[in-house]
Structures are given as structure tokens and as C-alpha cells.
Amino acid sequence: MKYTEQLKQVLNSKFEYTPKANVQTFGCVQNENDSEKIRGILAQSGYDISENYEVSDIVIFNTCAIRENAELKIFGNIGKLKALKAENPNMIVAVCGCMVMQAHIVDKIKKSYPFVDIVFGVNSIEELPHIVYNWYVDNKRQISSPETKTEIVEDIPVYRESKSKATISIMYGCDNFCSYCIVPYVRGRERSRKPEDILSEFKQLIKEGYKDITLLGQNVDSYGKNLDVKIDFADLLTMLCKVDGDYVLHFMSSHPKDINKKVIDTIRDNPKISRQIHLPVQSGNDRILGLMNRKYTVQQYKDIINYAKEQIPDIGFSSDIIVGFPGETYEEYLDTEKLVKEINFTQLFTFIYSKRTGTKAAIMEDLTSHKEKSERLNRLVKIQQDIFFKYLDSFKGQTVRALVEEKKGDTYSARMANTLVVHFESEDNEIMDQFVNLKITGKKGTVLKADLIINQK
């Protein structure tokens, strides 16, 4: 962090105004969380955070590697900066995140994107002031090659846009090596933050008035495995829920092989924990789950869901599904359809399998056409849409609690603890970022409509 001050001095000498920084995020909530730290570091180093890349003095792309189309989109966006950079050579273009943790991508940037000034890795965020400082002092490209560092750096400043919603990383990396997934290669081995560091960040957020907090990890259910103290994810949840305050606690993602009865019982016993769990199943067929290296069967998945529904009747599950995994037959795909209809997921994120260089699945024979895979995806999306609309209808007439997030004209948008979005009209200007009680009157598209019934301040 000593370079923060040095960078500040360099910026002072180079600019007659406060320079602007724009950080664009691609990918998951973990990347959003990293971007908030990148913005925090840049703000502390003397930049104003801007939403507009065209007027910014440094533009950072925080990238995703999970599927090929994510990478193509990112390269398209980076390409757009070429002209801007030609007009303004003093603008810094930087690329970080999961995509640049792959050697072939760094090579491609080196060769084909000469206007990219800085490349830095997922676990090197805290080095940013030093890297930017070096760019100004050495006046040459700062391209670091991928290295998976494992130490956890605490006390990085965080720049949060929202006054009510926040995320906290409780662990980094992943050890599961699902055969299709690039994450363990780009984010490195799993390591957990110390419980006391998580607790102090959590307490601070509650003190600042945050009301919706999501704990993040690639597999939160294995929290604590590498720590010296004996603590698991359920213990962490119990510890956090002891903090006084009016808030909802979410977590993501869970892994079906690791979520257990203790976690479910902890949710049951702590009303502050959201009754909505994201539990990616990926496939409804045991042979495919085996090839994916998921380490559970469809029956084991159903067993934990049934236990949760017994213990917590109003619990809902959302999930991720991949169609067209190498070798998936039509019949095996139909098992996924069957499971989706049986579980009644509240929300489903469906993906066509994307080959990721370096993973085990990348060398498996894949003879199914893209057209066939798209058809499987479309069928699943349609099935889920019908389930989702019925789910929305089930709220009609109910009184619900939701956190107000946005206002457009006279229409407010609020989010229930189960993550459903509710729209309602109000002229009250003081309910922003507050919990309100709403009576659901119906739905419009994928959002619920409601009347405001009590204004709780």
C-alpha cells in the first residue's frame, strides 16, 4: 500500500484535474466484489470513480473466463478502446481478472492488442498502485504473466455503490476441479478468510446501515477447511447472525456434495438467513454428473433438498445447469428435464457447455451438434419459464417484506429476501434503501407488482 501515496504524487504532477477511473466488470458476483476493491484502491490513490470510460484516464476491464462467449465479448469491448487510445495516448487501458490468468490469452493481448498497457492477475489487486506507478515512471507496458498467488490480503479499501446491499468474500479459489470448469486453474487453490476478519467486515457493514449482505465463495459449504481454528460454514453463519441489526444474510454458491444437515438446521434456526439457496446441480443424470466430477448423485441431491423442505417449508432453491456436456445423449438430457420439473426451482441459470482449454472435459469426445445443444437449452428455458410464472402467481395476495433498491419516475423497485423483484408506486421519498411491507397484487413480465402497505422507518 506504500505505493498508493507515490501514485497519488505522480497523478498530482501529471494532471491539472482529478483524474478519472472507470472499472468495467464481466462475469460473476465475485468479480463484482473484486471490482469494488479495485475502485477502492483507485479512489484511495487519487482517482475519481467514473461510470463513463470515454472520459476516463484509466479504464480497467475485470474479466471472466467461464465460457468462450464471455471472452469473445470482452475482446470486443477491449477492441473498442483502440480508437480512443489512439486519440488519447495518456489514457491507461488495463485488463485483469480470470481471463488473463490463462497464458494463451496474455500472449494474445501481447501480440494483438498493443494498446493494452497493463495486465494484472486475479490475486494481485493490491499491487495496482505499484503497477500504475511503474507505468507512469517506466513509460512502458506492464504485462504480468499468470501466477496463482495464494496469500489473502486484508484491509483493501472497498468502494461500494449501494448503500444497502453488499457482498463479503469469505473464501477464495476452488479445489473441486469439476471437469468442465476453468475456475480452479484461474483462481487457484481454495483458502478461507479468518472468521474474525469476516466478522469485523460484517459488523462494520451493519453499522453503516447495510441490510442485504451476501457471503461469497466458490463453495461456501467447505469454508474453514484450511484454517487453524476449527470452524465450518454453519458455525460461521451462526456467529454472524449473533450480530444485532435488521438485515438479510445470503450466501453463494453452495455445492451439493458439501452442503449438509447442519447448514440447513442453521438456516432453519436463524430467521435472518435468506430462505433461498443457490445449489447448482449441473445435470439430472448420474453418468454425466460422474463425468463432470461433481461427486454426488441425483438421489443425494434430492435427499438434501427434501430434508431442507421438511425443515424449512418456505425454502426455495435456484440452480445452474449445463446442457450438451461432452457425450450427453438425448435421453441423459431428458433426465435433467425430469429433475427440473420435479424440484420446481425458483430460478434456473442454463448454459450450453463451453470447451475450456486445460480442463479435463476439453479432451472428451463431443459429437453433439451446436444446434442440438441449443434446442436442449431452449426446451429447458421454456420449462423453467412456466414454473417461474406459477411461482410468481403463488405470491398474489401475500404481504411480503422487501428492500427498496431503485426508483424510476414514481415506480420503486424492491427485492424480497428470496431475490424476487417487486415494483410499486409511491411518492414517499424516504424509503430508498429501507425495508418496506408490500401487498402483492399480480405480476408484469418477470417482476411482481404490489401496493405499499406500511412504511417502516
Ligand code: 5AD
Ligand atoms: N461451460 C458452460 N457452463 C459452465 N459453467 C462453468 N463452466 C462452464 C463451462 N465450461 C457454469 C456452471 C457453473 C456456472 C457458474 O457456470 O453451471 O455453476
Ligand code: SF4
Ligand atoms: Fe467450477 Fe466446480 Fe469450483 Fe464451481 S465448484 S467454481 S463449477 S470447479
